[in-house]
Amino acid sequence: MRFLVTGSAGFIGFHLSKRLIADGHLVVGFDGMTSYYDVRLKQKRHAMLEATNGFRAHIGMLEDTEALARAVADCEPDIIIHLAAQAGVRYSLENPRAYVDANLVGTFNVLEAAREAKVKHLLLASTSSVYGGNEKMPFAETDPADSPMTLYAATKKAGEAMSHSYAHLWHIPTTCFRFFTVYGPWGRPDMALFKFAAAIEKDEPIDVYGEGQMQRDFTYIDDLIESIVRLTDCVPETGKPVAVEGGADSLSPVAPWRVVNVGGGQPSGLLPFIETLETHLGKKAVRNMMPMQKGDVRETHASPALLQALTGYVPHTSVDQGVKAFTDWFRTSYPVT
Numbered sequence: 001m002r003f004l005v006t007g008s009a010g011f012i013g014f015h016l017s018k019r020l021i022a023d024g025h026l027v028v029g030f031d032g033m034t035s036y037y038d039v040r041l042k043q044k045r046h047a048m049l050e051a052t053n054g055f056r057a058h059i060g061m062l063e064d065t066e067a068l069a070r071a072v073a074d075c076e077p078d079i080i081i082h083l084a085a086q087a088g089v090r091y092s093l094e095n096p097r098a099y100v101d102a103n104l105v106g107t108f109n110v111l112e113a114a115r116e117a118k119v120k121h122l123l124l125a126s127t128s129s130v131y132g133g134n135e136k137m138p139f140a141e142t143d144p145a146d147s148p149m150t151l152y153a154a155t156k157k158a159g160e161a162m163s164h165s166y167a168h169l170w171h172i173p174t175t176c177f178r179f180f181t182v183y184g185p186w187g188r189p190d191m192a193l194f195k196f197a198a199a200i201e202k203d204e205p206i207d208v209y210g211e212g213q214m215q216r217d218f219t220y221i222d223d224l225i226e227s228i229v230r231l232t233d234c235v236p237e238t239g240k241p242v243a244v245e246g247g248a249d250s251l252s253p254v255a256p257w258r259v260v261n262v263g264g265g266q267p268s269g270l271l272p273f274i275e276t277l278e279t280h281l282g283k284k285a286v287r288n289m290m291p292m293q294k295g296d297v298r299e300t301h302a303s304p305a306l307l308q309a310l311t312g313y314v315p316h317t318s319v320d321q322g323v324k325a326f327t328d329w330f331r332t333s334y335p336v337t
Contacts, residue, residue: 004077006030006062006110007084009042011188012125012179012224014049016081019225021054028075030068031084032061032102036091037189044336045186062106072113079232080117082110082124085156088190089129089295092152103155104162111166121173121235123228126160126259128180128217128300129153138217138303141178141250141259150295160259168255173235177228180263180302184221184322185329192270193323196277196285197330205286212271212289215299217263220322223315227262230311247305263302264315276319280327 003020007013008029017027029049033042049055056074060067062084086092086102107124114122131139133147148154160176167174183193199206236256241249251258278284292298304314 001078002026002028002075004028004030004072004075004080006080006082008049008057009033009046010083011186012182012221013083014045014186015184015221015225016083016228017049017055019229021049021052023229025054026075027055028058028071028077029055030058030060030071033059036086036088038335040336041186041189061102062109063101065109065112068109068113072117077117077119079121079123080110080114080119081228081232082107082122085125087152087188089150089152090293091190092150093294096151099151099155103152103159107159107162111162114172115166115170119172121175121232122163123175123177123232124159124163126156126176126178127153128178128261128263128302129297130157130160130178131300132297137299138265138301139261140247140303141261141306142248149297164252164255164257167252167257171256173237173256175231175234175236175257176259177231177262178259178302179224180217180219180261180300182219182221182224184326185333187221187326193273193277193326194330196274197281197327200278200281200283200285203286205288206274207290208270208274208287209290209296210270210292210298212269212274212287213298214270214296215267215301216270216273217265217267217300217302218273218319218322219263219315220317220325223264223317224262227307227311227313227315230313231260234310242306242309244305244309247303249306249309260306260310261302261304262307262315263300263304265302265304267299267301268319273319273323276323277327280324
């Protein structure tokens with residue numbers, strides 16, 4: 001099949017493109033190569049993909065409709081997987097306009113491209129941050145998500161709503177997935193694991209927010225990619241919900257659209273996570289205990305019941321296994337040259 005993957009030089013987009021190519025598909029990648037973090041890392045990821053016979057890269061911003069149209073014309077996609085976004089909860093406090101441009105205008109352009117290309121399935125990345133101030137745990141897709149705590153979360157929730165309208169109006173089968181704290185090799189340097197490892201290796205203190213009392217439903221990258229690949233075959237059909245043990249399908253009553261959590265449902269405390277990193281680096285961290293940051297939530301906890309019902313799969317890699325894989329990569333392959 002032919003896939004258009006936006007954000008193909010990003011952490012998740014790189015791993016997904018690599019897997020799709022290995023499965024025998026053609027992938028056309030679209031990425032803006034922004035300077036939000038080290039561009040060399042993005043360039044290296046793309047270079048690795050371009051070394052295969054199943055990948056072609058297009059460089060451009062989502063807001064550039066002509067550049068996006070060229071990528072779509074080159075691909076003639078059966079499936080579009082939209083991963084590109086301005087990421088980062090904290091950066092949204094510093095540069096909110098970047099989130100409006102990429103996550104609202106950019107997503108609108110992808111929706112228009114999907115409509116014109118008449119794709120068989122459109123899949124869009126959302127985030128666990130849309131659950132915001134929800135206190136009911138675990139988070140289920142059918143729970144209200146009306147209390148975003150950052151502009152980042154608000155733009156991702158808006159993207160879900162926009163895609164629902166397009167699914168209804170133009171009959172575009174659409175799946176939105178809500179990611180839960182993804183980590184692993186080739187990850188983003190702005191994420192906590194990466195920042196902790198870099199500081200520990202330099203014998204610099206790490207900032208531990210929330211006094212270390214936060215919990216996250218960490219998802220290892222290989223588990224995330226397996227989930228996405230399986231979801232590509234789970235094309236929503238209006239009026240055909242699946243049975244979900246202990247829960248309900250999020251399938252829309254008026255559109256071929258659903259939203260799916262991608263998380264294992266096994267949250268870990270931040271302090272045990274740091275201790276696991278210390279074990280695999282063989283060094284203790286100097287911890288600078290800090291209060292909660294503006295916009296942060298104390299806990300995320302996914303219900304994986306719908307993902308299980310749709311795909312027969314639930315992320316299962318332990319934090320110990322995942323952190324070891326990251327530290328092995330970090331010590332042998334970073335920084336990239």
